[in-house]
Amino acid sequence: MSTLPSRVAEPAHHNTDTYRATAGSATIGKSVVIKGQIYSREDLVIDGEVEGSVEAIEHRIVVGPNGKVTAGVKAREIMVQGSIKGDVEAGDKIDIRREAKLVGNIKTQRIVIEDGAYFKGSVDIQRGEPAKAPAPAAAARPQSMTASTGTTGQMPAAIPVDPAKR
Amino acid sequence: MQASTKGSLEPRTSNGLDQFVTALREHGSPDILDLSGANQWNLDFLSTRGRLTSDEFTHAATTAFSGGDFFQNQSDNSRIQTFCKLSLDYPPASFDAVLVWDCLEYLAPELLEEVVSHLHDISRPGALMLCYFHADQAAKTLPVTQFRILDSKTIQTAPRLTSRPTQFYSNRAVEKIFQNFQSVKFFLTRDYLREVIVRR
Numbered sequence: 001m002s003t004l005p006s007r008v009a010e011p012a013h014h015n016t017d018t019y020r021a022t023a024g025s026a027t028i029g030k031s032v033v034i035k036g037q038i039y040s041r042e043d044l045v046i047d048g049e050v051e052g053s054v055e056a057i058e059h060r061i062v063v064g065p066n067g068k069v070t071a072g073v074k075a076r077e078i079m080v081q082g083s084i085k086g087d088v089e090a091g092d093k094i095d096i097r098r099e100a101k102l103v104g105n106i107k108t109q110r111i112v113i114e115d116g117a118y119f120k121g122s123v124d125i126q127r128g129e130p131a132k133a134p135a136p137a138a139a140a141r142p143q144s145m146t147a148s149t150g151t152t153g154q155m156p157a158a159i160p161v162d163p164a165k166r
Numbered sequence: 167m168q169a170s171t172k173g174s175l176e177p178r179t180s181n182g183l184d185q186f187v188t189a190l191r192e193h194g195s196p197d198i199l200d201l202s203g204a205n206q207w208n209l210d211f212l213s214t215r216g217r218l219t220s221d222e223f224t225h226a227a228t229t230a231f232s233g234g235d236f237f238q239n240q241s242d243n244s245r246i247q248t249f250c251k252l253s254l255d256y257p258p259a260s261f262d263a264v265l266v267w268d269c270l271e272y273l274a275p276e277l278l279e280e281v282v283s284h285l286h287d288i289s290r291p292g293a294l295m296l297c298y299f300h301a302d303q304a305a306k307t308l309p310v311t312q313f314r315i316l317d318s319k320t321i322q323t324a325p326r327l328t329s330r331p332t333q334f335y336s337n338r339a340v341e342k343i344f345q346n347f348q349s350v351k352f353f354l355t356r357d358y359l360r361e362v363i364v365r366r
Contacts, residue, residue, distance in 0.1 A: 096204075111209055119204035120253075122219040 030066040044075075047082070057091070065099060072104075080117075087121075177322045181353045182361030186263070186296040187318040189363075190215055196262035199288070201253075201269050207314040207322070208265075216263070219256075223269045224310060224326065226252035236329075240274035249277070254284045261289050266297040267313045270343070272329045282343055289366040292348075299335040302358040335360070 025043035028034060032048035040056035047064035054061060054073045061075040067082030078090045080100040088094060090108040098116035107124040190196050196216035200208050201223040212218040230249035231239040239245050264285060273281060285295065300308050309325035316322055333339065337352055337360075344350050344364045353361040 111213075113204050113206050113209060115205060117204060118222055118225060119220050120222050122217060123209060123213050124217060125213045 025060075028067075030064075053086075063100075078108075177316055177320050178357070179319055180321045180361060181319075181355070182296055182298070182363055183315065183321055184319040185351075185353070185363055186265075186294055187215070189294055190263055193262040197260060199256070199261045199264045201265060202267050202313050205312060205314055207316060211315040211317070212265075219261070221253055223253045224312075227272070228327075237274050240277040246277055246280055250280065250284060254281065254288060256288045258287050259290045262293050264289060264293065264295045265313075266295050268298040268300070268308075268311055270297060271299055271308065271335065272310060275333075278343065282346075286346055286366060291366060293366040295347075295364040295366070297340075297362045297364060299340060299360045299362065300358050301335075301360045 025045055026040060027045040028048045028050065030047045033050075034048070035051045037052050038044070038050065038054045040054075040059060040061075042056070043060040043062075044054070044056050045062045045064055046054070046067040046069060048066070049068045049070075051070045053071050054069065054075075056075040058076055060077040060079070061073060062079045063069055063073075063082045063084055065081045069082070069084045070086060071084075072086045072088070073084060074089045076091045077093050077095075078088055079095040079097070080088075080102055081097045082099075083101040085103045087104045088102065088106050088108075090106075092108070093110040093112065094106055094108045096102055096111070096113040096117045096119060098114035100114075101118040103118075103120045105122045105124070106119075107126060109126050111123060111125070113119060190198070193216070197219070198212050198216045199219045199221060200212060201221050202208060203222045203224060204220040209218065209220070226249055228236075230245050230252060231237075233239070266285070270278060270281065289295070298313075302308075307328045307330055309323070310327040310329050312324045312326055314322040314324060335343075340352075340360070340362055341350050348365045351363045351365075353363070355361060
């Protein structure tokens, strides 16, 4: 993991034809097959095969056009272009693109489905709190901190480092 | 069945849908099954009125009965069983309401009987079903349509495929199909679509 400050992840271009892995996201390539449980603390793009369970609770999961997931999937936001067979839970939103195939039950606050998409299952719309702001990708600690001791001799809370001065 | 080259996204008033939606309220938070295949309109409308389950009935039929004559294949028991695993595979008494739309029109008699029996099994006592049948006896082909709910009284029809009808569904024929149900109510329309509400 890099200790250099990372720039803010740019939003991916999620048109119906292509997607790109964003900076700060992990990718499971199309020749990769994983059987087991996946827990991710960053955005995740799945273009291979996954069997088991996939969780990225504060992050985004994209099942790409070649992605084939036979698993329960949980994330803040989920976009499906490939296939999922399993229950899907998104704290914020599920986006099912026209070439997608989803068989399983959905639990989410919002659902967007393109014409032509295949979906078989139940839909449970959660009318709850607004989604939390996305957690930052694993942030690096600043190399140095400007600090001063207070009268009690305790360190104050971390002071943001001005990127221009790095 | 063949892909349709014609499109008709004209909205139309549906008295049957209006009655169906009104009757849904008596169920509190009903479990609703929609056989039209998932679309944004129905998801938005129905998910606020109950717990929605979306089924790809037409897709299952084209998968199970393709290869050879689509209608003759519907007499093949093994294909019927395959179809029933792809669609309508729900536990008994799962739903308070089913949007059948025009799905029954393209079924050969053996399959029709099996499907209606399944619909009876998966519906709870008092459950409602909304069905559409084309009333044009002379029609040689009919559109296989995805129905989109625009509001409680208005639908939009999006033809997906065309198919020849298996039979002409007179009122009497419809009543016979649902003879094991509690009641059948017909709604007159200005066009060639007969709207029927069936109560289990």
